[in-house]
Amino acid sequence: MSTTTLAGREIHVDAEGFLTEYDEWDEALAAQLADQIGVELTPEHWDVIRFLRADFAETGQTATTRRVQAVGGFPVKQQFVLFPKKPGKKMSYIAGLPKPAGCV
């Protein structure tokens, strides 16, 4: 377990830099996480991120791209536009959640 300093405070992260503590995240931090990986957050990004946060709170798991479409209602194609190349990992990183564990 490591910590890193973000938004002026210590944050717990795993070896790759994904947050490990759900409650250490807030929206100001998300903006900084997004900035670090070159994603500029628009209202559409925020909708996806808020869905991921709420879904994790409910299920205890990070939603896969499939679930973000099927349950969240955000088409996969749009996810690729918002979080280019690796949407599953990028959106979970910004949402302060672990990488999705599901295969699909």
Add this chain to the structure above:
Amino acid sequence: MTETQPRIVPDFGDDTDTDRKLVLICSKGNLDMAYPGLVLANAALGEGIAVDMFFTFWGFDMITKDRQQRLRFSPVGNTAMHLPVGGRMPQWLSPFPGMTWVATKMMKKQIDDLGVPPVDEFLDQIVASGGRLWACKMSADMQGLTMEDLRDDVEGIITAADFMDLSEGAQTLFI
């Protein structure tokens, strides 16, 4: 023990231009054998890897409009098949009428329970993620099928020689 480090940012590989490419040859029309290709294609696309899927022989059923929702799973010849109540499926039982229907129904339910889409919807998602679908010329000719019979997002019916161009420099898997 926690240690403080200045900043850890995941490497999403955006700066390194990858030309990694995956080609999947889907040759089977059984429900259970359709999924390995679908799952791998979807995973690769989600990692920023280009994917082409080439459908040949029985794999054609995955992209044929009136067959892609009707793929079946048969226990016949599958010596590894388990029974839901435990133990192996007796081989003499598997060819009995209705067994394929039951096995297919069960497998579809298991797939659905995991939130994994049916074959046609899975291909929709793969295409939406940037995957490309191709059909084999010889299989089309053998089965008397044309582009009309295939999903609208199949890009073409191509020859074995075309496939060589398609798969140049790619990691290729035959399923």
